[in-house]
Amino acid sequence: MSLTVSRINPQSAELALLFERHTADMHADTPPESIHMMDASELDVPEVAFFVMRDGARPVAMGAFKVIEAGHAEIKSMHVLIEERGRGLSRLMLDHLLAEAKAAGVARLSLETGSQAMFLPARRLYEKAGFTECPPFADYRLDPMSVYMTKVLA
DSSP, rough: OOHHHHHHHHOOGGGGGHHHHHHHHHSSSOOOOOOOOOHHHHSSSSSEEEEEEEEEEEEEEEEEEEEETTEEEEEEEEEOOOOTTSSSSSHHHHHHHHHHHHHHTTSSEEEEEOOOOOHHHHHHHHTTTTOEOOOOOTTTTOOOTEEEEEEEOO
């Protein structure tokens, strides 16, 4: 099958499985007060660019970025279905988000991810893409369950 990535409304019914799995993963090992995910309705706002990756017609991954101030955006809702992992889809989605953010005039892209072991693959992915740890940004506060990272887009 062929992979495609396109901008889509996050409230599309075909994305239910992606959001269900993403929500379950976020709640599996993180206390509620440390979960910073956005649901589909929160992602359906003008300052968010939301994308879905398909393998043929099947949605297999999603990702978004939210502009938080002029020139600065945050990665949100990166998720690949567990049965699709190991194919490099996370890196493909991240590369797509980086390119789209840069094209939209974003000069700095930041993110919050978990500090727990289950988030280690995500942290390694971001590190390989040039993200470095940083202090909390936007409305975030220091939280032992969170790791904050940022990258200047050249």
